[in-house]
Amino acid sequence: MFIHTSYVCIVIDCNMAKEKLSEMVAERIKKDIAAKKYKTGEKIPAEPELMEAYQVGRSSVREAIKSLAMAGVLRVQQGNGTFVNEQATAQPLDQRLHNADFDEINAVRMLLETELVKLAVDHHTQADLDAMHQHLTDRRHAIETENKQACTNADIAFHTAIATASRNKVLADLYDYFTLSIRSLFSKREQQGIAHFAMSHYLHDALFDAIRGKKKKEALKIIQQILSNNY
Incomplete structure (x- = not known):
């Protein structure tokens, strides 16, 4: 099966764009936490609200939340939502x-x-x-x-x-x-x-x-x- 190189480049560019968008969303969320928009211990908005607030797709929001959870900024509780960790404003992991x-x-x-x-x-x-x-x-x-x-x-x-x-x-x-x-x-x-x-x-x-x-x-x-x- 022949796959045109331009198609491959488009896919790569799209993946890179998603990564950059998720990084941007992660930075925006951290800034909003620092500005007390999302307070320590409180639940952040659901995915649809975050998508609208940051004007990005669902995958970018999910990747941003995943990276922030790994860094200890957010805490994901299955069935309950995503919360701001108590140490979110402390030194990054x-x-x-x-x-x-x-x-x-x-x-x-x-x-x-x-x-x-x-x-x-x-x-x-x-x-x-x-x-x-x-x-x-x-x-x-x-x-x-x-x-x-x-x-x-x-x-x-x-x-x-x-x-x-x-x-x-x-x-x-x-x-x-x-x-x-x-x-x-x-x-x-x-x-x-x-x-x-x-x-x-x-x-x-x-x-x-x-x-x-x-x-x-x-x-x-x-x-x-x-x-x-x-x-």
Whole structure:
């Protein structure tokens, strides 16, 4: 079947436009919260009212609410509506994560990755294993060539592949959001170069083998060892 390239471009442009609109709506909602139009603890208007207020479509409103809920600005209660969180006017979540210390970030990382590894053992596909193996190969090559940035990229990609293999989209999305903080932590450990990547590579290989072999207890033991040693 032939699909004209101009049609593809229109679809891409439309998707980009929706993303920009949802971002604009999210910013408008945050400004209205700051201006006390939507007060702390109160329910914001329903989708039709927001569509009319901001002159956008339903999908843009939904994406805006989703992003604000993930950021902790809004709280969605199924069947009751969407409410302004008490901490909506506080420091944004991404900024709080950026300012968090290493132990706080690593504690949350341990909770997330432990659950993701557990699920990945049960739900991975061959495509997931192929992706993990490729990222490990890239990680090893980056260590051998002493390329710290490539090490960071490959390491995060490997753990993200595990998150994808969990088949839990909510947890995977949370982990994807959280990788910004993990990357920041790696950059703060500049003085260590690639040493911590090299020392932990055998553990990452072992984790891959355990996931592939569906050895859940072994996989959980290894991920805890990786994280407890701040690898």
